[in-house]
Amino acid sequence: MTAKNWRALLKGKHQLSLRLFLILNAFSASFSMISPAANTQHITVPIIMILVISVSCLGWQFLNKKQLINIPAVSLTIGLLWAAHIYLKVTGMPHNDLSFLIIALLAILFIGSISFINNIQAFIASCLPVTLMVFWLDQGANWPRLFYSIALPGFGITIQHIIHKRHDNFTRRLMDKLLEEKETLNDLSMLDPLTGLYNRRGFQNRLDTILSIGSGQHYVLLLDIDHFKAYNDNYGHSMGDQALTHVSAAIRDAVRSRDIVTRYGGEEFMVLLTDIDAERALQTAERIRKRVYDLEIPHLFNEDVATNVTISIGLAPLEQQDIEEALRQADGALYRAKRQGRNSILVSDSLLAG
Numbered sequence: 003m004t005a006k007n008w009r010a011l012l013k014g015k016h017q018l019s020l021r022l023f024l025i026l027n028a029f030s031a032s033f034s035m036i037s038p039a040a041n042t043q044h045i046t047v048p049i050i051m052i053l054v055i056s057v058s059c060l061g062w063q064f065l066n067k068k069q070l071i072n073i074p075a076v077s078l079t080i081g082l083l084w085a086a087h088i089y090l091k092v093t094g095m096p097h098n099d100l101s102f103l104i105i106a107l108l109a110i111l112f113i114g115s116i117s118f119i120n121n122i123q124a125f126i127a128s129c130l131p132v133t134l135m136v137f138w139l140d141q142g143a144n145w146p147r148l149f150y151s152i153a154l155p156g157f158g159i160t161i162q163h164i165i166h167k168r169h170d171n172f173t174r175r176l177m178d179k180l181l182e183e184k185e186t187l188n189d190l191s192m193l194d195p196l197t198g199l200y201n202r203r204g205f206q207n208r209l210d211t212i213l214s215i216g217s218g219q220h221y222v223l224l225l226d227i228d229h230f231k232a233y234n235d236n237y238g239h240s241m242g243d244q245a246l247t248h249v250s251a252a253i254r255d256a257v258r259s260r261d262i263v264t265r266y267g268g269e270e271f272m273v274l275l276t277d278i279d280a281e282r283a284l285q286t287a288e289r290i291r292k293r294v295y296d297l298e299i300p301h302l303f304n305e306d307v308a309t310n311v312t313i314s315i316g317l318a319p320l321e322q323q324d325i326e327e328a329l330r331q332a333d334g335a336l337y338r339a340k341r342q343g344r345n346s347i348l349v350s351d352s353l354l355a356g
């Protein structure tokens with residue numbers, strides 16, 4: 003998951019909180035009209051607007067699931083409308099009703115805190131207008147009680163917000179870690195564990211990238227260790243593994259970083275020389291052959307070839323991005339190199355014809 007996806011997930015979570023906020027406000031506005039907390043004007047313009055806005059936003063969100071509603075704007079608007087409603091109610095009363103003010107304040111704080119536990123800005127936007135209005139209407143007569151009514155939920159939501167933030171951060175870190183490990187596993191699944199070279203999957207992955215860029219001429223080398231069965235049979239499988247590792251490193255060192263070196267089979271390697279001409283490709287093949295020879299890994303059973311480990315190489319051009327055909331041509335050249343005495347490089351018929 004990318005940081006972008008994470009942000010989208012958080013936005014989705016906030017939109018869900020907004021839905022709860024709208025439902026609670028619609029419910030609360032309807033209830034205030036049917037069963038008002040004080041016997042003054044029941045139905046005010048602000049309370050009708052709260053109901054209309056809440057229901058409209060809910061309907062709009064239901065119809066346009068992918069469109070996000072501006073949460074601070076909606077919560078501030080509803081907060082201001084509640085403040086206006088309270089003002090109209092209180093100014094219609096013969097004297098200030100503290101219990102009405104406290105019930106109104108607690109109701110708004112309850113809706114804000116239960117909906118926006120993970121969105122402190124929206125909580126403030128929805129509750130601040132009412133809080134200021136209630137303090138202003140009370141004219142400081144009962145400020146300790148009002149302050150207590152705000153301080154308690156305010157403290158609660160702050161602590162809950164911190165806990166939520168910690169949970170979110172923990173989940174985020176956990177996901178980053180899992181993502182990192184997935185990348186590592188992905189990389190590992192593209193590498194041969196013995197030699198550290200690309201395996202066929204890794205090769206295909208790199209090849210796709212190179213072909214999509216699509217510039218220059220590329221050449222394929224197929225390389226095979228000579229009489230490796232005899233090496234294994236006489237020196238043992240574990241020595242065989244060591245020889246494979248050294249040969250792999252020699253091949254890797256003999257080419258450029260942009261070339262792709264692959265363990266193609268047991269003791270067979272493939273190199274894709276990228277963006278290179280035929281002459282340089284042949285020179286590179288010769289450099290590889292010599293590097294392996296110069297390793298001087300003793301191989302007394304290399305029959306008539308040498309007394310150390312050697313490789314044979316087939317070289318073919320990659321034409322029209324047809325890797326299968328290039329490999330077939332390189333394999334033919336490798337086969338002939340083996341028949342003609344090994345420890346040598348032969349080029350494909352297609353290259354000779356060209």
Ligand SMILES: Nc1nc2c(ncn2[C@@H]2O[C@H](COP(=O)(O)OP(=O)(O)OP(=O)(O)O)[C@@H](O)[C@H]2O)c(=O)[nH]1
Nearest residue numbers: 226227228229230231232234239242243268269340
């Ligand atoms: N030690 C070791 N040996 C391997 C591995 N993979 C393949 N081999 C051996 O490589 C040998 C390949 O032998 P062959 O295909 O008969 O060819 P060769 O003996 O090299 O003869 P030519 O290719 O004709 O020169 C087999 O003995 C395989 O067991 C490996 O991972 N480790």
